[in-house]
Amino acid sequence: MLVFTLRRLLVAIPTLLVISLVIFLLVDFAPGSPMSEIPLTVPPDVRQKMIAALGADQPVLVRYVLWLRQFFWVEPATLFDGIFGTHLAGNEQRILSWQSRSPVFSIIGQRMPQTLTVIGTAYLVGILIALPIGIYSAYRQYSWFDQLGTLFAMIGFSVPTFFSGTLFIIVFAVWFGWFPTKYDTTLHVTDWASFLKQLKQMAMPVMTLGLANAATISRYMRSSMLENMGQDYVRTARAKGMTERTVVLKHVLRNSLIPVVTVIALGIPSIFGGAIITENLFGVNGIGAALIGAIHANDLPMVQTLAFIFAVLIVTFNLIADVLYGFLDPRIRYD
Amino acid sequence: MPDGGDAVLDVRGLKTVFRTRGGEVHAVNSVSFHLKKGELLGVVGESGSGKSVTMMSLIGLLPSPPADVRAGTVMLGNRDLLKISPDELRDVRGAKIGFVFQDPMTSLNPVFTVGSQIMEPLIRHLGLTKDQARSRAIDLLELVGISDAANRLQSFPHQYSGGMRQRVMIAIALSCDPDVLIADEPTTALDVTIQAQILELVKGLRQKLGMAIIWITHDLGVIAGIADRVMVMYGGQVVEQAPVKELFAHPQHPYTRALLKTIPSLTGTRAARLQVIEGQPPIMMAEPASCPFCDRCAHVFDRCRRENPVRRGIDTRPVGYGHDVACHWTPEAAVA
Numbered sequence: 001m002l003v004f005t006l007r008r009l010l011v012a013i014p015t016l017l018v019i020s021l022v023i024f025l026l027v028d029f030a031p032g033s034p035m036s037e038i039p040l041t042v043p044p045d046v047r048q049k050m051i052a053a054l055g056a057d058q059p060v061l062v063r064y065v066l067w068l069r070q071f072f073w074v075e076p077a078t079l080f081d082g083i084f085g086t087h088l089a090g091n092e093q094r095i096l097s098w099q100s101r102s103p104v105f106s107i108i109g110q111r112m113p114q115t116l117t118v119i120g121t122a123y124l125v126g127i128l129i130a131l132p133i134g135i136y137s138a139y140r141q142y143s144w145f146d147q148l149g150t151l152f153a154m155i156g157f158s159v160p161t162f163f164s165g166t167l168f169i170i171v172f173a174v175w176f177g178w179f180p181t182k183y184d185t186t187l188h189v190t191d192w193a194s195f196l197k198q199l200k201q202m203a204m205p206v207m208t209l210g211l212a213n214a215a216t217i218s219r220y221m222r223s224s225m226l227e228n229m230g231q232d233y234v235r236t237a238r239a240k241g242m243t244e245r246t247v248v249l250k251h252v253l254r255n256s257l258i259p260v261v262t263v264i265a266l267g268i269p270s271i272f273g274g275a276i277i278t279e280n281l282f283g284v285n286g287i288g289a290a291l292i293g294a295i296h297a298n299d300l301p302m303v304q305t306l307a308f309i310f311a312v313l314i315v316t317f318n319l320i321a322d323v324l325y326g327f328l329d330p331r332i333r334y335d
Numbered sequence: 336m337p338d339g340g341d342a343v344l345d346v347r348g349l350k351t352v353f354r355t356r357g358g359e360v361h362a363v364n365s366v367s368f369h370l371k372k373g374e375l376l377g378v379v380g381e382s383g384s385g386k387s388v389t390m391m392s393l394i395g396l397l398p399s400p401p402a403d404v405r406a407g408t409v410m411l412g413n414r415d416l417l418k419i420s421p422d423e424l425r426d427v428r429g430a431k432i433g434f435v436f437q438d439p440m441t442s443l444n445p446v447f448t449v450g451s452q453i454m455e456p457l458i459r460h461l462g463l464t465k466d467q468a469r470s471r472a473i474d475l476l477e478l479v480g481i482s483d484a485a486n487r488l489q490s491f492p493h494q495y496s497g498g499m500r501q502r503v504m505i506a507i508a509l510s511c512d513p514d515v516l517i518a519d520e521p522t523t524a525l526d527v528t529i530q531a532q533i534l535e536l537v538k539g540l541r542q543k544l545g546m547a548i549i550w551i552t553h554d555l556g557v558i559a560g561i562a563d564r565v566m567v568m569y570g571g572q573v574v575e576q577a578p579v580k581e582l583f584a585h586p587q588h589p590y591t592r593a594l595l596k597t598i599p600s601l602t603g604t605r606a607a608r609l610q611v612i613e614g615q616p617p618i619m620m621a622e623p624a625s626c627p628f629c630d631r632c633a634h635v636f637d638r639c640r641r642e643n644p645v646r647r648g649i650d651t652r653p654v655g656y657g658h659d660v661a662c663h664w665t666p667e668a669a670v671a
Contacts, residue, residue, distance in 0.1 A: 232441040239396055239436075240456040240507060241429030254446050330491040331445055 001326055001333075008319050019311045020071075024064045024304050032298040034098040054098055056300075067304065070095045075105050099299040107290060107302070108309070112272070114185055115279070115286030119271045122206040126213025127264060133214070134221025134260075138229060139248055149218060156215025165208040165281040172204060179203050182283040205282040209275055213267075220263050224256040231255075258328045265321040269313035342410075343514045343547050344370040344393075349407035351385075351392045351571075354400055361619040362388045364571045366407075367646075369655060370515060375541065375548045377562030377579065379555060379594065383616045385571035386551045390517050394428050395421070411514070430460035433508030433546075437520040439500035443492035449503055450488030453510060460511045475506040478543075480536055498529035502536065509544065517549045522557065534561060555598055559583060567591050570617050570627025573646065577658035587649055587660040589632045626663065634664040 034056050035047050042050075051057050055066070070093065077089035094103040137149040173181040180201050189195050228234065229252055237251045276288035287306065294302035326332045351363035363385050370376050378386050391397045392404045393416060409416040411431060416424060428434075436442045443452060453475055454468040463471065469488065476484035479502040492500055501521060508516055518537070522530040538561060541548060552558060558565055558579065565582045567575040567590065575588040586592045596610040614631040617623075626632070629639040642663070649658040 232436060232438060233444040235396060236434075236436065236442045236504070236507075237444070237455075239394070239428055239434035241425045241427070241460060242455060243425060243459075246455075246459075251444050251447075255444070258446075329446065331493045 001323065004326075005319070005323060008322070012315050012319065016312060016315060019315075020068060020308050021064065023307045023311065024067065025060065027300055027304045027307065028060050028063075030300075034298055034300065036298045037099065054096070056098070067095065067301070071305065071308065078103075078105070095301050095305055097294070097299050097302045099294060099297040099302065104302050104305045108287065108306070111285060111287050111290045114183075114284050115288065116271065118183070118202055118205050118279075118282075118284050118286065119209060119275055121202060122209035122275075123213055123267070123271050125206055125210040127217055129210065129214040130217035131221055131260075134218040135225055135248070135253065135256075137218070137222045138225030138256075141226060146222075149222070153215040153219050156211045159211075161208050161212060161275070161278050162281060164211060165204070165278055168204045168207055169281075183285075185283075185285040205275075205278050205284055208281075209278050217260065217264065220260050221256065224259050225252060228252045228255045258325065261328060262321045262325055265317055265324055269310060269317050272313050273310050341372050342369040343372050343412070345408075345410040346393065347408050347410075349389065349392060349409065350405040351388055351397070352403045352405050354403060358620050361622055362402075362571050363392060364619065364622060366568075366571070366573055367655065368566055368573060368576065370547045370549060372514075373541070373545045373547055375550060375561055375563050377558035377565045378549060378551045378568060379553060379558055379565060380568035381553055381594075381612075381616060383618075384568045386568050387519050388571075389568070390434075390519060390549060390551060393517075394432050394434070395424050396428075396434070426460065429456040429508075429513075430511040431514050433511070433513040433516045435501070435504045435508045435516070435518040435521045438524045439497055439504055439521075440524065442504055443500055445492055447491075448488065449490055449492060449495065452492075453488070453503065453507055456507065456510050471510070472506075475510055476503070478509070478540070479503070479506045480532075481506075497525055498532060501525060501529075501533055505533075505536065505540070509540065509546070512544070513546055515547050515549065517551070519551045520553070521550075523552070523554075530557075537561070555594060567594070570623065571619060572623075572627060572643075572661060574628065574662070575658075575660045576646070576655060577649075581658050585649075585658070587658070588628075588662050589634050589664065590628050591660075593631075593633075626661075632664075636664070638663045 034051060034054055035042075038047065038050065048057075055063065058066075074089055074092045074094055077092075078094060081087060081089050095105065096102070097104050097107060100107065133149045133152070137146040140146055169181050172178045178200070183201050183205065184197075187194060187198055187201070189198050234247060234252055237247045242251070272287065275286075276292055278284070279286045279288040280292070291303065291306050293299075294306070346369065347367045349363055349366045350361070353360040353362055366385070366389050368376070378390075380386050388397065388402075392402070393409050395404070395416075397404070404417060407417060411427065414423075414427075416427060419427075443449070450469065450472055453472040454463075454465070457463045457468040457471055458465070461468075472488055473484045476487060481487055481499060481502055487495075492503070495503065504521070508518075521537075522533050525533065534557065537548070537550075550558070550562060562579045565577060565579050566573055567582075567588065569590050575582065575586070575591045577585075577587075582591065583595070586595055590612075593610075593612045597612065612631060617627050617630065619627070623643045625641065626635075626639040626644055629635045632639065644661045644663045646654045646659045646661045648654050649660060651657070
């Protein structure tokens, strides 16, 4: 397993290099200028100087290599310095956002907590709802509970978040007045009252995304359970006189969880990616909102860096999913 | 009950029906048999004759729906297994009646160790602690001929060969000292040398432990080697029943005779074609009003199509205890 993991990590290096090049070039070739946000009254020679100051007049490959160096050396070094008080990074230039002129990673550091709190909770809630529904639906296939679960999953699949989110706002915020319509990013949880407030403002975005997540995962869980329910070893467990509880929740579930856990692990990068529509709808100032803002403003370093971070996360969680598979299924050995 | 006071298992008039979209399929029709203490009853018949369904009906192993065990009594000791609650039946399964299935490759749960799968029924039925169950599991593995048992408990099923997995299945079935062991084609999925080993193992275990065994197979050669008594099934019914030597010496039912002819011989002329029984076993969409074998029978006559024959004794003993057959045709009738 260790050898396998190390080998996969080594393979990940060229993979990520190729991805980084593709991302950098694709984003760079997109039309638009870093000066698009600068008023037209600024004279052309000043404009030229501003572009030079950003380093945007250099050839694309030079900028690519510099960006790679910043991403893999300067930024980690800065992070290390920040934690341990060392001076590894020195005065080296960090990746700067063209839009705000502040380091991209500082912006990400500010936005990430919102995204992780809201989207992460939604993912967790989705899983917690989906697993019992999937398990029971499969155990009582075609029962009214299963039909209801299917309906629920179909709604979750087919209703887009901008619709369900708006519906929730109308029903729960406007009609009932239970929850605030907007997410307040400045709220700090310090005591019980502020914690309740945080829960309240999280409720609707979490419901919106949780519904969509639960729909997908419950279907996976159900079909995986159904597949295993008809296996011979289930009949063996029954022939041994095991209770239905043991048969279903031990023998069948343990086997059914293997693919589902993999799917869940593979979905985690999407939490970091944020949920662009939901974040916008509820005013959650997270990563998704940052990415959209950067794209609008032609903030190439921000877009490139965010896209590459997602790529790194996806590669990482693919590896994690593979390793998890090896842990969960004794038949799989990577060595 | 004539001469059957020592029967551990007594099945009467068992009927099992599958509800399908195309209607009801009558898979088991009024099957009656009994099993004496320490006896080995062989059940033969081709695929689809209702052998496995009959045995699974006894202990509620068929998924319901679609299966519906509709009538009959299954007396284990003085309890009717068809009348007791699902919970009581669970206490019987694995404790009083052990079951070994056909395919050892898929019958064990791939994600749990062999040890934990053997220990499960011990903890459930005998109320052993984990440590007690572990030491008993080691004994059981040694009993079924797996060496280095203590270490092999930690292994997963995929680390065992097919024959060893079937040994494990037998160990599980025998774990709680059952009165009855039902073996549903336990050697069909194994190659011949392993098959012979498993047969020897079961013979030995039977002498050591003294449980009664129902051995389902379509291999008459196997039956000849181990059974005390044979029950031939066709179309969900028992068509002939006799002590093993009697059956092989004087088969009565045309189906039994045809089955015996299909056994390829090692010594006969090599040019002879393999004997087959033409046609397919019937799918019963209603309770049969004719003999289920009539379409494939060489001796068929009018009465066979009008009336489903009931079992009648060939010798003086009552049906089920000597030699009996469910057939209208007799050698005398052929003469007449």
